Amino acid sequence: MISEKMQGYVKNSSAIRAMFEEGKRLASIYGAENVYDFSLGNPNVPAPEAVKEAALHVLNEEDSLMVHGYMSNSGYEDVRKAVADSLNNRFGTHYDESNLVMTVGAAGGMNVIFKTLLNPGNEVIAFAPYFGEYRAYVTNYDGVLKVVSPNTETFQPNLEAFEELLTEKTKAVIVNTPNNPTGVVYSAETLRNLAEILEKKQKEYGTSIYLISDEPYRELVYGGVEVPWIPDFYWNTIVGYSFSKSLSLPGERIGYLVLPTEMDDSEAIKNAANVATRILGYVNAPSFFQRVVARCLEEKADIAYYDRNRETLYEGLKKAGLSCIKPEGAFYLFVKSPVEDEKEFCEEAKKQNLLLVPGSSFACPGYVRLAYCVSYEMILRSLPHFEELMKKYR
Amino acid sequence: MISEKMQGYVKNSSAIRAMFEEGKRLASIYGAENVYDFSLGNPNVPAPEAVKEAALHVLNEEDSLMVHGYMSNSGYEDVRKAVADSLNNRFGTHYDESNLVMTVGAAGGMNVIFKTLLNPGNEVIAFAPYFGEYRAYVTNYDGVLKVVSPNTETFQPNLEAFEELLTEKTKAVIVNTPNNPTGVVYSAETLRNLAEILEKKQKEYGTSIYLISDEPYRELVYGGVEVPWIPDFYWNTIVGYSFSKSLSLPGERIGYLVLPTEMDDSEAIKNAANVATRILGYVNAPSFFQRVVARCLEEKADIAYYDRNRETLYEGLKKAGLSCIKPEGAFYLFVKSPVEDEKEFCEEAKKQNLLLVPGSSFACPGYVRLAYCVSYEMILRSLPHFEELMKKYR
Secondary structure, three states, X not given: OOOHHHHHHHXXXXXXXXXXXXXXXXHHHHOHHHOEEOOOOOOOOOOOHHHHHHHHHHHHHOOHHHHOOOOOOOOOXXXXXXXXXXXXXXXXXXXXXXXXXXXXXXXXXXXXHHHHHOOOOOEEEEEOOXXXXXXXXXXXXXXXXXXXXXXXXXXXXXXXXXXXXXXXXXXXXXXXXXXXXXXXXXOHHHHHHHHHHHHHHHHHHOOOOEEEEEXXXXXOEOOOOOOOOHHHOOOOEEEEEEOOOOOOXXXXXXXXXXXXXXXXXXXXXXXXXXXXXXXXXXXXXXXXXXXXHHOOOOOOOOHXXXXXXXXXXXXXXXXXXOOEOOOOEOOXXXXXXXXXXXXXXXXXXXXXXXXXXXXXXXXXXXXXXXXXXXXXXXXXXXXXXXXXXXXXXX | OOOHHHHHHHHHHHHXXXXXXXXXXXXXHHOHHHOEEOOOOOOOOOOOHHHHHHHHHHHHHOOHHHHOOOOOOOOOHHHHHHHHHHHHHHHOOOOOHHHEEEEOHHHHHHHHHHHHHOOOOOEEEEEOOOOOHHHHHHHOOOOEEEEEOOOOOOOOOOHHHHHHHOOOOEEEEEEOXXXXXXXXXXXXXXXXXHHHHHHHHHHXXXXXXXXXXXXXXXXXXXXXXXOOOHHHOOOOEEEEEXXXXXXXXXXXXXXXXXXXXXXXXXHHHHHHHHHHHHHOOOOOOOHHHHHHHHOOOOOOOOHHHHHHHHHHHHHHHHHHOOOEOOOOEOOEEEEEOOOOOHHHHHHHHHOOOEEOEEXXXXXXXXXXXXXXXOOHHHHHHHHHHHHHHHHOOO
C-alpha cells in the first residue's frame, strides 16, 4: 500500500538497517566491547558545557511563551542576526538576518532549498564519493541526480568529468567539504576552477546554476587546515550548515541556510525558502535550540579527541597494510579495499568483528568508510584485528 | 528561478503575510493595545511549569550524548513506549513503541504519512472548512485534494457529499476534530457513519482508504466534552498528534503518529514512515523535546483561560448581533459574516482595528475565523469595536 517511490527508498535503507542489526547481533554474542563498529557518523564527544549553560539560561531567564512559541518560519530574527554577525566576523561577509533561514539540521535545509529550486527533470550534480542521502533529497522533488566519477588520486573533485555533465538542465551542484566519506577539504584552487567552469556554463546556457555547499563538518578540521568560504569564489552559492557535529547536537535538528543577496533571484529564493520551510511541515527550526545555539556560535565540541583518533587509526591501518588519504577534516577515513569488491572485504572484516561501510554506498566502490567518532579505547582494541584481517591479503 | 510549484505556494502565502504586516502597520499607528488581532493560532497561555521541570531534569540528570544524539528515526524507544502507555491508559488500546513515530509536530507527521502513502494522482479528501495547509501537504507528493462542501448548520462533516467524492483513487481522508476553524468536535454518531461509508467503499473498490486524524486540539475541549478515539470506529485510522497546543510548545515541533497494528499493511507503513522521516530531512523529532514531553504526558496548559475567553467572546459577539456555533474545542470561533462576501466584512472590521481571517482560507466563504488564544483583556477591549462594526449591518 505504500507509494512506489517509498518502495525504492525502503529497499535502499535496508542495507543500513542490516548493518545496524548485525552490530547488535555480534555484540550479543561477543560482548559490546569486542565489536568494533566504525559504521555510524554519530558524534561520541559530548556537547560542550556551554550548551548546557545556554540551555539553562534560556529556560530560566527568557520568556517561556517566546522561547517555545511560533516565530517567522525562517527563525527568530535575533538568532538569525547573531548567526549573520558571527559569519561576518569570520569571513568578512555582509550578511544580515534576511540572508539566514534556520533549518531542521542540514538535511532539512537541503530539502528546503531543493523544494524551492527544482522543477521535475531538473538536474543536480554531486561528486562521488558523496553522502548517499543526497539522492533522496533530489528525487523528493523529482530532480535527477547526476554523479561525477571520483578522482581517487586526491579525492578532490574530478573537474573534467564535471564539465561534461553540465547541461542546460543543471539547476544545482552539491559540494561537501570537509567531505563525508573522505575527510578531504577542497582546496582554494579546486574551488576557483570549479567556479570558473560554472560561470562559463551559466553564460553559455543563459541559466543560473546554484552551488549548494553542505557544510556540517566545517568546524571539524585538524592541523590548522583552513576551509575556504565558498561564496567568496562563486556568487550563486548557498551554504547549508548544521550544529550536529560542531556542537554534538545531531538529535536536535538545528542548522541554517545562508542565502546571499548576491545570488541570482535572491529575493524570490529567500521568500520561497521561508514558505517551503512551512509547507514541508518543518514550520520552523526547533525554537528552544535556535535560542541555545545563538549563545554558542563560537563554541565547539572537543575536536582534539577526534584528532587523536584520526592519527591513531590512520597510523594503525597503514601499519596493517591498508592505504588511504590522510583526512584533514570530518571524522571519516576512506580506505582502499585490498580487493576490488569492497563488499567482500567488509564481509571478511565482520569475521574480525570490524564493521565498515562499503564505498558503493557513496558511489565509490573499491573503498570502505570508517567513522572514527568512537571511543579511543575501541580504536586501540580494534588495531590487532585489522592486522589479523590483513594477513589474508599479503 | 524558483520552481513552478513553489510559485503557487508563495502566491497563496502572501495573504497570510499581508495580514501579519497589516497588524504591524496598525499597531505602529494606533498602539499595540488598540489593535485586536484574532488572526493567529499561537497559544498565549504559557507551557505548564512541569515542562520547565522536565527540561531541567533532562539537562541535569540524563546523559548528554544520549539526550542530544541520534536515535531510531522513529524516535527514542522509551519515549515511544511512554506515549503508547499513556494512550493505552486513556483509550484502552494496546499500542507499543512499534506503533509510534515521533514527528516534527503534526505538520511533520502529516508530511511523513503522505510521503509514505501517496502515488501521483492519488486522491485525498478533506472536509470544508479545513486547515488550508492540508492542500500543500497533499500536493507536496503529487496527490490531489478533494474537498467536501461544508454543512453550515452544524459543521459536522457533510457525509452525503463525502460519499459521492469517494472513488477508487481515494487513498486517504483527513479529519480534524476538535476542528480548526470551527471548534466543533465530531460526534460518535458522525464517526460511526463516516466509518460505515469508508468500509462500504473499501469493499466496493477493493482498496484501503486511510483515515488520517489530525488531532493537535485533542486536549483543548470545554465543558466536559469527550473527543472520541477514532481508531475505535475504523481500523484503517492513523492518528497525528502535536504537543503544540496541549503543552503550548508550537515552536518546538514535537508530535507523533500512531500507526495501529490493525490497519492494512501496517508493517510496511510503519517501516516506510521511519524511512520517510529520514529522507524528508527531518531525520528524527527533536531529541531533547522528545525526552521532555515523555515526562509531561498527563500535563496540559491552562485550558480554563481559553474557556473564559471562549465564553466572553461568544457572548459578546452574539450581543453585537453576530452568529456562530458555540465551539466545544480548539481556540477558534467561526462566525457567519453579515454580508455574503466575508472579505468585505474583514475589510470593514479592519477599520475597527479588528483582524479576522476570511473563511475562504478554509474553503468556506461567508464566514470568518477568530482565534481566541489571546489575552482576556484584549477580548474585553475589542467588544465595543464589534458593536460599532455591526451598526453598519443592522
